Amino acid sequence: MIKKSINKPIVSYEFYERLGLFLFISSFLSLISVSSVVAEPEPARTLIVTGNGMESIATTIAEVELGVEVKGKNAAEVQQEIAKKTSVxxxxxxxxxxxxxxxxxxxxxxNYEQVEQNSGQMILTGYTGSNTVSFRVSIEQVGVLLDDTVEAGASRVDGVNFTATPEAIFNAKKEALRKATINAQDRADVVLDTLNLTSKEIVKIEMDDARLEQPQPFARDAMYASEAKVSTPVVAGEQTVEASVTMQITY
Known part of the structure; x- marks a missing residue:
């Protein structure tokens, strides 16, 4: 009995290669068609608003700068006189x-003086020296203390600045920031409510460091103080702390 051999079809490597390329292209085209029908998400709508806050505090401390000034013919004598008066x-x-x-x-x-007008020639006439110190004292004491130092030999008062205590300034900064935050939120609510929109979430917050404004400095003539029969009146003002907060809110 003769058996016939059956030849099985042989699939070539090129066939699989072409089939893979076909499937890849089909998948790619299907992805393009699907992505084209998917709607892109709408960009988030945001409102940027800035709020301001202010807090005023009473000043209780005086920062004083005063000194001794002496004029004379000899530099060493001037310096010696300054040292004596400053010590007192x-x-x-x-x-x-x-x-x-x-x-x-x-x-x-x-110190120099011109010998003759428009001559350009200068001659030495003497020396001027000074020694200045600074200190802090309560505002209640500063008036009497200025008079006492002038009587002791101080011949110049360069200035008096008023400030609050560090603790009071720290608390005022926090309060100014709190007010600025509330102000920013209130402003955002007014805008969105007017447009019939609803806020969703705060996505960003920026704040400026609280700014401390100094009150008007107090300046006076030391020579007047030496002639005064009553203590020099000193009236301190207030310091103002300002802050701002910026919010970015989605709606």
């Missing part, structure tokens, strides 16, 4: 328990 002034300040007492400047310079 400093002792008075220490007896009053002032805070942060420190030297802020020591100067000694020559």
């Amino acid at each position: 002034v400093v002792n008075v300040l220490r007896s009053k328990d002032v805070e942060h007492l420190q030297t802020t400047g020591v100067r000694l310079y020559p």
Whole structure:
């Protein structure tokens, strides 16, 4: 009996390669068609609003800068006189328990005068020297203390600035930020309510460091104080702390 052999069809490698390419192209085209019908998400709508806050606090501390100024013919004598008068002034300040007492400047310079008008020739006429100190004291004490230092030998008062205590300033900064935050939220609510829109969430918050405004400095003539029969009146003002907060809100 003769058996016939049956030849099975042989699939070539090229067939599989073409089939794979066909399937890849079909899948790619199907993805393009699907993505073309999917709607792109709408961009988030945001409102950016800034709020401001302000808090005023009473000043209770005076920052004073004063000193001794002397003129003379000899530099060494001028410097010696400054040292003597400054020592007396400093002792008075220490007896009053002032805070942060420190030297802020020591100067000694020559003085010249022109010999004849428009001649350009200058001659030495003497020297001027000064020594200045600064300190902090309560506002209730500063008026009397200015008079006492002038009587002790101080011949210049360069300025008096008023400030609140560090604790009061810290609390005022927090309150100003709180008010700024509420103000920003209120402004956003007004805008959205007017347009019949609803806020969703706050996605970003920015805040400026609270700014501290100094009250008007107090300046006076030291020579007037030496002639005064009553203590110099000093009236302190207020310090204002300002802050701002910016919010980005989706709706």
